[in-house]
């Protein structure tokens with residue numbers, strides 16, 4: 001799972017702050033790019049000095065209408081470069097040497113479970129802010145398909161005309177929090193089956 005959605009009263013900076021607090025120590029370091037609505041926290045790790053230097057994982061946190069989306073990028077220098085839109089390779093003294101080692105490095109990071117650790121911190125922050133992968137009720141309304149009246153998402157029938165809203169109620173993927181149509185069977189973000 002590489003991207004998740006948390007709905008509720010949570011800001012990108014809440015996640016960024018926690019990532020800095022947790023990962024900016026020992027043989028890891030963090031850097032921040034972007035601004036309020038889109039923050040990239042790059043968590044770098046010094047795997048093996050001989051291999052050419054650090055490699056890093058970018059975590060992109062973006063504001064969405066009812067919460068945030070969090071995306072953890074590829075575990076390689078190429079992933080970092082693509083995600084940041086600049087040449088991260090230029091920062092390495094011997095990039096060719098490193099390129100040949102990317103698979104190894106990616107494996108090293110996998111072994112260290114850095115990605116799992118990052119998700120764990122993000123989950124903790126989300127929980128602390130009561131943000132969940134379920135649809136937040138306060139920010140989302142759905143129009144009745146008969147009278148166009150805006151209804152709170154939790155209503156099963158239209159508050160104005162009483163028509164059933166069941167079919168048009170949006171829902172979220174239980175795996176990643178992506179908002180999907182009620183009729184969806186597969187999540188467009190992670191491919192999981194939508195259960196209700």
Ligand SMILES: [Zn+2]
Nearest residue numbers: 144147158161
């Ligand atoms: Zn209605």
Ligand SMILES: [Zn+2]
Nearest residue numbers: 173176187190
């Ligand atoms: Zn999903």
